[in-house]
Amino acid sequence: MELSKGQVRRFLLLKQGLTGDYRFEGKQGALDYIRQAGCIQFDPVDVCGKNAELVLQSRVKGFTKAMLHKLLYEDRTLVDSFDKNLAIIPTEDWPYFERFRQIAKKNAINYPEMQDLMKQAKECIDKNGACNSGNLPVDLEGEMNWRSAIHWSPGHNTTRAVLEQLYSEGELIIHHKKGTRKFYDIAEKHIPAEIFTAEDPLPDDTEYLKWRMLRRIGAVGLLWNRLSDAWLGIWELNAANRNGCFRLLKEEGKILEVKVEGIKDSLFCRAEDKPLIEKSIFDPEPNPRCEVLAPLDCLIWDRKLIQALFDFDYTWEIYHPAHKRKYGHYVLPMLYGEGFAGRIEATVDRKTKTLNVKHIWYEEGFKQSKAFKKEEDNCINRLAKFNGCTSTHIN
DSSP states (O other): OEEOHHHHHHHHHHHHTOSSSOSEEHHHHHHHHHHHHSOEEOOOOOSSSOHHHHHHHTTEETOOHHHHHHHHHTSOSEEEEEESEEEEEEGGGGGGGHHHHHHHHHHHTTOTHHHHHHHHHHHHHHHHOOBOTTTOSSOOOSEEEEEOSSOEEEEEEHHHHHHHHHHHTTSEEEEEEETTEEEEEEGGGTSOHHHHTOOOSOOSHHHHHHHHHHHHHHHHSOEESSOOGGGTTOTTOOHHHHHHHHHHHHHTTSEEEEEETTOSSOEEEEGGGHHHHHHHHHSOOOOOOEEEOOTTOGGGSSHHHHHHHHOOOOOOOTTSOGGGOSSOSSEEEEEETTEEEEEEEEEEETTTTEEEEEEEEEOTTOOOOHHHHHHHHHHHHHHHHHTTOSEEEEO
16 A cells, blocks of 8 residues: 555644544544544643543544543443553553563562552452542561562652552552552452453463554554564564564564655554545545644654654653753644644643643744634634633743
8 A cells, every 4th residue: 555645644644543533422432432442641740731531532523531530440441551651541451451460479479578568458458449549458568679560669669669569469459649659459359350351362472562562553543564662561572573473464464564755674564444534535635623732642653653644743741851852841743624733732730720831832834824823822722721720821
């Protein structure tokens, strides 16, 4: 299949629900999008919405932060997990991550002092209900050098280390959050028995890697066979495994090869997305929307790919020293129509309920038409409403 860059851009934005009429709506729409993507990344920083919330507010008509909270902590159709780093996944995908939990259990063997503490913590939570590291009613004093399946934590608070280890093993889940504080409860109480007790559906290593790669291709829409941040969290995926899985997925007809004008490397999409590609070729150009994207948005997981297709170079500068930032601390990409209009820095003053738009940087050569300015205003107003703001201040 040979496509122009414009056709590929249109397909990606249609796939993501970021152009024309909204493909996703309300709480069910949020769940549908996450099922399509497989996962959305979680990050606790909240300047004008957390990353996962921003991903959904750009695609889901009428989305509110309460919808995600309900899906996670009331309906339990979503669960906090480790996928592309810290992430939110559909609860039905829990069995596919049994490998991760087994790795965590093997890791705990290196810390025999944790075994009794883990037993105490689990018994305490089972009896008293959801707890966090600050209010667990059992004495787990001291610190330990400990490496979980997620990170290395020298001098780690013992209670937190024990809770995170139990969470990594799948014994606990995040029951709810208050700000950045995580409250844990017994996983078995909240995950349906048929899901919680299910065996690993893909015990074969190759089948497992193929499943995860196919999932990531579907999350972005198109990916190439190159080293990429889009593969983060798939620990076993070295170059040889990636090459082999791409070959097998193509032979099995699960992915289609796409040649794009001006790009040397082939791109690949899921075979099931062929009708959407055809729609992007033959249907009239959809009405343009303006949307602010999250810094870890699924669409931009592969920054080099986005630069090649959209001529847009984006770096999230939050972890850069201030003097090395080109733009700012929490600057978000801004889409319009089939391209990127620029980037925006906005903060929320929760006391005055004001969205402060500190700066907007437009891409070189971008024309600010009347139609764009109207859509930009709508976008900023949606962002303000999403954050509970009653007023907007633009510098």
